[in-house]
Amino acid sequence: xxxxxxxxxxxxxVQVPFPLDVSFMTALARNExxxxxxxxxxxxxxxxxxxxxxxRSTSNRFHVTLGVTAAWRLRxxxxxxxxxxxxxxxxxxxxxxxxxxGLWLARGxxxxxxxxxxPSPALVFKARGGGVAAALQQVSAVRR
Numbered sequence: 001x002x003x004x005x006x007x008x009x010x011x012x013x014v015q016v017p018f019p020l021d022v023s024f025m026t027a028l029a030r031n032e033x034x035x036x037x038x039x040x041x042x043x044x045x046x047x048x049x050x051x052x053x054x055x056r057s058t059s060n061r062f063h064v065t066l067g068v069t070a071a072w073r074l075r076x077x078x079x080x081x082x083x084x085x086x087x088x089x090x091x092x093x094x095x096x097x098x099x100x101x102g103l104w105l106a107r108g109x110x111x112x113x114x115x116x117x118x119p120s121p122a123l124v125f126k127a128r129g130g131g132v133a134a135a136l137q138q139v140s141a142v143r144r
Contacts, residue, residue, distance in 0.1 A: 023065065024051070046072055049092045062095075066091065068091060070088045094107075110128070111127070
């Protein structure tokens, strides 16, 4: 498979390698409630991130993507609903790491950036992590 290139308008034309992949990460209708914080809740109708592959191993066992994020969240705080809008003002980091034999896989996301909060219009910086999810697979050998 041939990697993509950017073609410059020089004479003679110069090809500059462009091995970046563009991807989109979406989350629809996410609900979060922490019992330790009482009856408050968070509902995120939509989150959309446009990501570029910054680092990728040739075996696709490891890759890191960076990009921008737009999101809308509703939060209940002290019996009132607060709207948080992030209009492409947040950065997202997404990574995947797997073993050589494919028995384990780890993924994680982190988002940080500016958001607008209503009903009191304020510009607030917030960082949050999506956590690291690790999946371990059991391989059973079948003897014949």
